[in-house]
Amino acid sequence: MSSISIKKRRKQEMFHVKHIKQFDAVVCGAGHAGVEAALILNRFKIPTALITIDPLAIGRMSCNPAIGGLAKGQIVKEIDVLGGIMGKATDYSALQYKILNKSKGKSVWSPRAQVDKREYENYINKAIVNAKHITVVQGEVVNIETERGIVSSAIMRDGQTIGCSTLILTCGTFLNGLIHIGEKQTPAGRYDEKPSTGLSEQLEKFKMKLGRLKTGTPPRLDGSTINYENLEKQDADTEPEYFSFLTKKTYNKQIACCVTYTNKKVHEIMKNASGNSWPISVYLLYLALKKECHQIINIVLVFLQAW
């Protein structure tokens, strides 16, 4: 089914939902986690409302179009064994399979695939559209109602009440989300997408502990401005390790990634940067710790001293 007909069908479903107000289960959020939850409920034939702020962003990957990597690769495989969709969607859209850390011991090898993020999204969308027991509802859950201590409904910002006996919250990076770009801070779930506000206060009332996690994303480069000749090529593995144990073939032509490194000139630029960009330095520190890149750690320390 094309993405246009998916959008059409979703519009029709959303029209119906105005009249249907009671479901057995409500899943709030249609990112990776919400989609898995809804599809499992569907398998058990449980009438489920999948509520999401933007139905056209169901299954959207937030950042780098990569699935897996250290620790995460294993989780994707576990989700697959439990009957989840993530591994299958990854294989369907994979452009480069690579086992990372091959130069180290086997215990730290980890599978990663670079994927076509639009194809990934389409695969997930098709599964949701074809799921008989899932109704997609557009809107933002802002409140949770309980009766005698048990969840009874999700309240939406537009005033709709969706009754349910089970409510699964998978709000991801949207819950009170805040984006830092340089010194500017913008409430957002992802770039150009509204955050979810209101629910946090509600969860606090239920005496749940709230905290904030941080992720970082690199700037995007226009491919036409890159001289690939100067970059180190990283080919895909010749014998791909699929993410789903059900996958029997490679769906797409595999392509190479290209790697480059910082040099003294880049370090100088970083050292001489205007020094008032705290979030960027936090991002660098995060990268440095993640990659154990000591040169960058030194630069971060220089930055931090300057403040």
Ligand SMILES: Cc1cc2nc3c(=O)[nH]c(=O)nc-3n(C[C@H](O)[C@H](O)[C@H](O)COP(=O)(O)OP(=O)(O)OC[C@H]3O[C@@H](n4cnc5c(N)ncnc54)[C@H](O)[C@@H]3O)c2cc1C
């Ligand atoms: C900028 C950025 C870069 C990232 N980079 C990477 C990376 O490189 N690699 C990596 O592995 N991970 C990365 N992550 C993290 C990754 O995106 C998340 O861990 C993952 O998306 C979490 O999945 P999720 O299903 O929990 O939530 P999300 O994917 O965040 O989805 C949440 C969904 O819930 C909906 N929603 C939220 N609140 C409500 C509400 N109240 N009512 C209705 N709908 C609601 C949203 O619309 C959205 O559809 C990045 C995240 C961001 C923001």
